[in-house]
Amino acid sequence: MADWLQAEKDGGCTLTLHIQPGAKKSEVVGVHGDALKIRLAAPPVDGRANAALIEYLADRLGLPRSALELKSGQSSRRKRVAVSAAPADVEQRLGTV
Template identity: 65%
Template sequence: MSEWFKQAADGRLTLTLHIQPGAKKTEFAGLHGDALKIRLAAPPVDGKANEALIRFVADQLGLAKSAVNLKSGQTSRRKVLEVIGATAEAVARFAQAE
């Protein structure tokens, strides 16, 4: 299992992400140390980047936005998301999506 995500006994996944807001388009950008880098087209203003991140991850996993929660990093580039209802295999494909 990769360092940037972990699966708890109850099936919840924790994702460690490095976010680059204000990019040309929203996309996965490979690994950045022990985190998965995601470029977001949304600006880092008034929580817009956080909303875009949650929507992007939920869409990529085919989940409702309510299944993805921002656990930490509200104002930081380094964020931790909690995902409910996704498989570790589906999340692992993110790193190959570049």
């Protein structure tokens, strides 16, 4: 399992992410230390980047937004997101760059 992905006891997982807001387009770019790096087209203003992150991850994972929760890093580039999906599915959908 990837360093940026942690399995949870409830069958879900937690993602450790490094976010780069204000990019030209939203995309997964690879690994940044022990985190998955994601570029977001949204600016880091008034929580717009956080909302865009949840929207992007939900679309990429094929899940409703309610299946994702920003656990930490609301005002930081380093974020932890809880996902109500199997770790293997998440790794398969996000791990390929």
